[in-house]
Amino acid sequence: MKIGFSNEKYLQMQSEHIRERIAKFDNKLYLEFGGKLFDDHHASRVLPGFQPDSKLQMLLQLKDQAEVVIVISAEDIESNKVRGDYGITYDLDVLRLIDVFKGFGLYVGSVCITKFGGQPAAEQFQKRLADLGIKSYRHYKIPGYPSDVARIVSDDGYGRNEYIETERPLVVITAPGPGSGKMATCLSQLYHEYKRGIKAGYAKFETFPIWNIPLKHPVNLAYEAATADLNDLNMIDSFHLEAYGVTTVNYNRDIEIFPVVNAMFELIAGESPYKSPTDMGVNMAGNCIIDDEACCQASRQEIIRRYNKCLCDVKRTGESRDDKSKLEILMKQAGVTPDDRKVIGAALEKEAETGHPAAAIELPDGSIVTGRTSELLGCSAAALMNALKSLANINDDVKLLSPGSIEPIQSLKTKYLGSKNPRLHTDEILIALSSSAATNPLAEHALAQLPKLKNCEAHTTVLLSSVDEKMFKRLGVNLTSEPRYEVDGFYHKH
Numbered sequence: 001m002k003i004g005f006s007n008e009k010y011l012q013m014q015s016e017h018i019r020e021r022i023a024k025f026d027n028k029l030y031l032e033f034g035g036k037l038f039d040d041h042h043a044s045r046v047l048p049g050f051q052p053d054s055k056l057q058m059l060l061q062l063k064d065q066a067e068v069v070i071v072i073s074a075e076d077i078e079s080n081k082v083r084g085d086y087g088i089t090y091d092l093d094v095l096r097l098i099d100v101f102k103g104f105g106l107y108v109g110s111v112c113i114t115k116f117g118g119q120p121a122a123e124q125f126q127k128r129l130a131d132l133g134i135k136s137y138r139h140y141k142i143p144g145y146p147s148d149v150a151r152i153v154s155d156d157g158y159g160r161n162e163y164i165e166t167e168r169p170l171v172v173i174t175a176p177g178p179g180s181g182k183m184a185t186c187l188s189q190l191y192h193e194y195k196r197g198i199k200a201g202y203a204k205f206e207t208f209p210i211w212n213i214p215l216k217h218p219v220n221l222a223y224e225a226a227t228a229d230l231n232d233l234n235m236i237d238s239f240h241l242e243a244y245g246v247t248t249v250n251y252n253r254d255i256e257i258f259p260v261v262n263a264m265f266e267l268i269a270g271e272s273p274y275k276s277p278t279d280m281g282v283n284m285a286g287n288c289i290i291d292d293e294a295c296c297q298a299s300r301q302e303i304i305r306r307y308n309k310c311l312c313d314v315k316r317t318g319e320s321r322d323d324k325s326k327l328e329i330l331m332k333q334a335g336v337t338p339d340d341r342k343v344i345g346a347a348l349e350k351e352a353e354t355g356h357p358a359a360a361i362e363l364p365d366g367s368i369v370t371g372r373t374s375e376l377l378g379c380s381a382a383a384l385m386n387a388l389k390s391l392a393n394i395n396d397d398v399k400l401l402s403p404g405s406i407e408p409i410q411s412l413k414t415k416y417l418g419s420k421n422p423r424l425h426t427d428e429i430l431i432a433l434s435s436s437a438a439t440n441p442l443a444e445h446a447l448a449q450l451p452k453l454k455n456c457e458a459h460t461t462v463l464l465s466s467v468d469e470k471m472f473k474r475l476g477v478n479l480t481s482e483p484r485y486e487v488d489g490f491y492h493k494h
Contacts, residue, residue, distance in 0.1 A: 001364070001455045004294030005049035005285075013284040015061040018205075021282055022065070022169050024273070025201030028193060030186040031282070033174040034206030038100070039085075043207050045478065046222045046299040047285065048455075055207070059172065060104060066170040067109040068101050070094050071180045074115050074122035083176055091125050093176040098134065109166055110135040114181030117141055137162040139181065139188060146184075146260045153267040158191035178230070187261070191268050201273065202265075204254075204280045209234045211248045211278050212286040218299035218334050219289075220249060225306040225330050228323035240276035248278040300336045301457070301478075307331055308338065308480040312463060315483035341480070343459035346370055348482075351461040357486050359383035361477070362457040363390060373423065373486070376406050380460055380468045381429040387456075388433075391449035392442070400443045401432055426471040453477050462486040 022029040038056040076090045083093050101108050116138040129136045139161040173182045186202045193200040208223035237250040254277040265272035307327040343360040350358035350370040358372045359379040369390050371382025413419040437444035454476035461482045472479040
């Protein structure tokens, strides 16, 4: 992958900019973190060179000044809302986040439970936090939020919320997912701080859309593709254009809510420190793009992948998706079609040639290897083995695994574990390969190539099991699939 983004420059510029923003206020800044604080793989795909943990690394440069407050909605606790990428409920993710932050040496001050209305599950969670020695606070639902500004910014609104006691100049407000109430938590704290004579500030840190590149730049289009199911739209920030005569990009929800937020600032502080949604942001990512074409190309591929994922989701759920049409429009705006994804054509060609489901993987040098389903291996496992052999410069006809080493695993699956499919999944083939590596130097050499698969592209002509999909994800391979099953039927185990 050609590097298009300077991660080193980003870490330096971003931390400096946040320090400058802290200094503009009374040495107290509430910083709303949008998106993922770490594991930001979307950003690393569309900005080649951006590391998935860049925002976390940036924050670590400020860790002596920063503390973290994790926000969770009582309604999400009550409904057992699940975080899709980890498959755990939001309340469990709060505990996971605390462990992760502490593991990196970041200070987690407390947890704020928003939209509290006496939900039994929320009360139970707060008791669990207390038993674990974690401070927590309640923020309540405010009637008329966010339109009834006079009521919100009063003792009957923000004034009812418990004041979150914080110790450090930079308070990072983060959450397990969207809709948790991060902005409301920040503004509620500002209300309480001003009543205490502290002129605190608020800022927002969200990587996308990038405000200082064009509206229809592929990087910004890729963000719309990533949030198509949320119906987010990139827009010109009309407030910024009117105030400064400068064209910047923001997204619809922040632009729509800005007049309300501005009015709240005026009631809290007497005047607003910001003239536009763009003013509220602190994102420096647009200044760190060093190869625009590399980022454009990576973003175009991301849009195709998002479209393909939508088709696969429709196939799996049987439900129509409104975002399918939006993604088709975004592909047109970016000037791409699925044919621009080379591994799709290669996998389909292999399937047509062999009459079996097939997979294709594009290696770092641009070459493509393929694999097909056989009696021993699924197509994804076969392509993975062929990719490792190619990277290790091992001849294709060399057998790294003998049928004798595969058969015991097949026997275990079918005779003892109740599986009807004897073919090996990707995780099983890697276990078999690692076992062979103890006595076979070629197998050991092939296994050592696994890190080279990171950021490679792959496509399969059938939907894969969740086991195979997760393995490709863990390897850092960007996987897409045709929206069809290998075997027709009404029920498919994912």
